[in-house]
Amino acid sequence: MPTMSSSQRSQWPVWLCWLAMVLDGFDLVVLGTVIPTLIKTGELGFDAVGATFAATISLVGVGLGALFIAPLSDKLGRRKLLIACVAGFSIFTIAVAFAPNVAVFSTFRLVAGLGLGACLPAALAYMNDYAPAGSAGKSTTRTMTGYHVGAVATSSLALLIIPNWRLMFIIGGLAGLVLLPFLWAKLPESLPEAASAREAAHEKAGATSEPAPAVVHSAGAGTPEAAPKAGFRDLLRKPYPLVAVGIGVASFMGLLLVYGLNTWLPQIMAAAGYTVSTGLTLLLVLNVGAVAGLVLAGILADRHGTKKIVLLWFGLSAVFLALLSVKIQSEFLLNAAVFVTGIFVFSSQVLVYAWVSQLFPANLRGTALGFAAGVGRLGAILGPAVTGTLVAANIVYPAGFYVFAAAGVLAVAALTVVPHKIRAGKTTVPAGER
Numbered sequence: 001m002p003t004m005s006s007s008q009r010s011q012w013p014v015w016l017c018w019l020a021m022v023l024d025g026f027d028l029v030v031l032g033t034v035i036p037t038l039i040k041t042g043e044l045g046f047d048a049v050g051a052t053f054a055a056t057i058s059l060v061g062v063g064l065g066a067l068f069i070a071p072l073s074d075k076l077g078r079r080k081l082l083i084a085c086v087a088g089f090s091i092f093t094i095a096v097a098f099a100p101n102v103a104v105f106s107t108f109r110l111v112a113g114l115g116l117g118a119c120l121p122a123a124l125a126y127m128n129d130y131a132p133a134g135s136a137g138k139s140t141t142r143t144m145t146g147y148h149v150g151a152v153a154t155s156s157l158a159l160l161i162i163p164n165w166r167l168m169f170i171i172g173g174l175a176g177l178v179l180l181p182f183l184w185a186k187l188p189e190s191l192p193e194a195a196s197a198r199e200a201a202h203e204k205a206g207a208t209s210e211p212a213p214a215v216v217h218s219a220g221a222g223t224p225e226a227a228p229k230a231g232f233r234d235l236l237r238k239p240y241p242l243v244a245v246g247i248g249v250a251s252f253m254g255l256l257l258v259y260g261l262n263t264w265l266p267q268i269m270a271a272a273g274y275t276v277s278t279g280l281t282l283l284l285v286l287n288v289g290a291v292a293g294l295v296l297a298g299i300l301a302d303r304h305g306t307k308k309i310v311l312l313w314f315g316l317s318a319v320f321l322a323l324l325s326v327k328i329q330s331e332f333l334l335n336a337a338v339f340v341t342g343i344f345v346f347s348s349q350v351l352v353y354a355w356v357s358q359l360f361p362a363n364l365r366g367t368a369l370g371f372a373a374g375v376g377r378l379g380a381i382l383g384p385a386v387t388g389t390l391v392a393a394n395i396v397y398p399a400g401f402y403v404f405a406a407a408g409v410l411a412v413a414a415l416t417v418v419p420h421k422i423r424a425g426k427t428t429v430p431a432g433e434r
Contacts, residue, residue: 025150061113260383289342
């Protein structure tokens with residue numbers, strides 16, 4: 001983008017990555033909005049077992065995409081991967097609307113998930129390459145507000161058009177196709193070696209100097225001296241194994257909460273005696289709380305350190321999830337409780353991503369984020385699967401909330417063992433303070 005002004009260059013990547021996360025947010029809740037209708041009508045042959053299978057296989061695709069496709073951004077560049085991911089997701093999401101049965105429906109969701117799984121790590125790695133030093137918390141949480149804005153928009157759309165579930169997928173896919181030309185024309189390339197050069201220049205200049213601007217270039221432009229290419233094997237080398245284990249477990253638990261709640265919350269509330277419309281409204285309120293929580297969490301993480309805030313956030317998530325097991329008669333109090341729960345539950349997982357971006361060097365950032373997201377997707381698979389089993393057994397309320405609260409406690413325990421500082425060679429990287 002050589003002809004663009006500096007201010008224009010700084011805004012396009014921010015908004016385009018944010019919009020990519022809006023699409024990811026669509027996928028977060030779309031099954032949760034259509035599952036009650038599909039089970040109730042039995043359309044395509046859906047029942048509780050079929051819905052659980054569809055939710056699970058969708059997340060298998062997302063996990064595979066995060067683990068095996070997202071690391072390509074460290075080798076090929078973020079821009080190419082984002083464009084390919086959005087294109088693949090959009091085409092197969094539209095295809096879901098025309099599925100003739102549960103098997104084809106689930107297959108299309110699996111393939112769409114491959115693109116979605118790689119989209120999130122690539123977008124977050126891009127934004128952390130691009131952001132000034134010391135702003136990883138705000139950069140990550142700001143980008144991830146798109147994730148929950150997309151979830152809120154999808155929940156709102158469902159209130160308007162459900163039971164027309166096919167239209168939900170058509171709209172989601174078309175939105176991705178509309179975004180594609182903007183990604184192609186306006187998103188400059190950001191390669192890991194460019195970010196590495198920026199970080200090295202900042203360290204050489206000293207802590208008192210202003211943060212160096214991100215190095216972003218279009219295809220064909222000259223690149224700084226290349227940093228070594230990274231892969232998953234690097235996560236097995238000192239000092240990363242303990243960090244990877246702690247982050248992986250926390251991400252597993254975090255996405256178990258995110259996907260378990262967004263997939264089954266309407267059904268859980270229906271089991272508790274609330275109406276279906278109330279369950280959909282609470283899904284909307286939950287994700288509105290998530291957006292507010294992301295803004296607050298990013299500010300506090302950059303100010304007080306990411307580790308302190310992520311531990312606090314997961315701990316409070318466990319407390320409020322346990323409280324939701326109590327039947328609340330007041331509509332106002334019920335909405336308030338779900339809103340506050342959303343503040344802590346979803347931003348907890350995003351803080352894990354922010355921490356990963358700070359702990360790992362730029363040339364390993366996409367791989368590390370892919371690992372965190374990929375392992376987390378195993379939790380995303382387990383969450384809906386466990387909750388779906390509880391639904392099938394007619395014990396999802398209040399047992400589902402107890403399972404979610406326990407996941408929050410386990411995340412706290414896992415993150416506690418991650419060291420506050422990582423020493424890689426002669427460089428010390430303070431967790432959450434860089």
